[in-house]
Amino acid sequence: MSADVRTINADLHSHSRYSDGRLEPAELVLRARGNGVDLFAITDHDELAGLDEAIAAAAESGLPFIPGVEVSVTWGGETIHVVGLRIDHRHPELVAGLERTRAGRDLRAREMGRSLAAAGIPDAYEGALRHVGNPALVSRTHFARHLVERGVCRQVSDVFRRYLVEGKPGYVPHNWARLADAIGWIRAAGGVAVLAHPGRYPLGALARRALLEEFREAGGGAIEVLSASHDASQCRELARAAEELGMMASRGSDFHAPSESRIDLGALPGLPAHLTPVWHDWPEARTAAANRADAAAGGGARQ
Numbered sequence: 299m300s301a302d303v304r305t306i307n308a309d310l311h312s313h314s315r316y317s318d319g320r321l322e323p324a325e326l327v328l329r330a331r332g333n334g335v336d337l338f339a340i341t342d343h344d345e346l347a348g349l350d351e352a353i354a355a356a357a358e359s360g361l362p363f364i365p366g367v368e369v370s371v372t373w374g375g376e377t378i379h380v381v382g383l384r385i386d387h388r389h390p391e392l393v394a395g396l397e398r399t400r401a402g403r404d405l406r407a408r409e410m411g412r413s414l415a416a417a418g419i420p421d422a423y424e425g426a427l428r429h430v431g432n433p434a435l436v437s438r439t440h441f442a443r444h445l446v447e448r449g450v451c452r453q454v455s456d457v458f459r460r461y462l463v464e465g466k467p468g469y470v471p472h473n474w475a476r477l478a479d480a481i482g483w484i485r486a487a488g489g490v491a492v493l494a495h496p497g498r499y500p501l502g503a504l505a506r507r508a509l510l511e512e513f514r515e516a517g518g519g520a521i522e523v524l525s526a527s528h529d530a531s532q533c534r535e536l537a538r539a540a541e542e543l544g545m546m547a548s549r550g551s552d553f554h555a556p557s558e559s560r561i562d563l564g565a566l567p568g569l570p571a572h573l574t575p576v577w578h579d580w581p582e583a584r585t586a587a588a589n590r591a592d593a594a595a596g597g598g599a600r601q
């Protein structure tokens with residue numbers, strides 16, 4: 299692995315309007331490029347529909363692009379997220395698995411609407427639908443945007459604190475994919491499975507370690523060490539875990555929208571130097587490193 303590949307600005311976790319982001323795939327690609335991202339992935343929740351647009355936009359602007367997805371999983375009663383990177387987004391097993399994962403979302407959303415109505419907030423389901431960019435993918439984020447628009451809360455993060463989470467009005471438990479299935483679909487599609495923002499799950503140290511070990515046993519390849527969800531000490535802890543478990547490390551802003559996301563595309567710090575980046579042997583990463591070297595020398599981008 300050349301030093302260049304290690305130090306590229308890779309942002310391998312972001313969301314478009316096809317899930318709960320606010321930007322079109324092409325807008326995300328342009329924003330990533332403008333922010334100095336060298337290697338970029340869009341990872342919509344349980345959905346692949348934005349990837350063709352993203353691939354076309356990235357090819358046009360000369361930004362090395364990695365097709366991705368973020369699969370919703372239920373593990374030990376908790377919802378966890380598994381990012382799949384460098385997937386063949388037409389692979390039938392992945393396509394079918396995600397279709398099943400998306401299937402319960404609308405019923406769940408109607409139930410959330412009823413739960414909020416019982417708490418004195420009527421018509422939230424209809425309101426959330428007005429924010430949806432993809433009818434197959436109604437998420438808690440769309441409810442949160444609607445409640446902000448209605449003046450129930452000042453910002454999206456306040457909605458999640460007061461509603462939509464376990465024990466609060468609007469929360470509806472849901473059974474997502476099984477961990478081994480999600481990893482299996484990603485690997486069947488030629489991708490690598492990355493445990494998304496492990497610092498965010500409400501798990502004690504032992505349970506978090508058990509999750510990481512089970513993830514690796516089930517075929518998971520990398521840990522998202524750098525994420526907007528992690529503070530510096532969580533990054534250090536996860537870097538240590540990646541090293542101890544012999545897993546690769548990933549870096550992703552989890553960008554959703556300019557007004558909502560704390561960290562912009564490409565704005566995270568670099569990965570600790572002793573870790574193996576998940577992109578270490580990808581040809582797209584070599585192109586990204588070459589583009590960066592060309593730009594530094596005053597040349598244009600390689601396609």
Ligand code: AMP
Nearest residue numbers: 318343370436437438439454455458459
């Ligand atoms: P869902 O897949 O419908 O359960 O929605 C999950 C999404 O809600 C996540 O991907 C985040 O984008 C968003 N979310 C979850 N918790 C929070 C939070 N505390 N603040 C802001 N957004 C959140």
Ligand code: MN
Nearest residue numbers: 313318343439
């Ligand atoms: Mn999201």
Ligand code: MN
Nearest residue numbers: 368379494495
């Ligand atoms: Mn996530």
Ligand code: MN
Nearest residue numbers: 311313368552
């Ligand atoms: Mn995400």
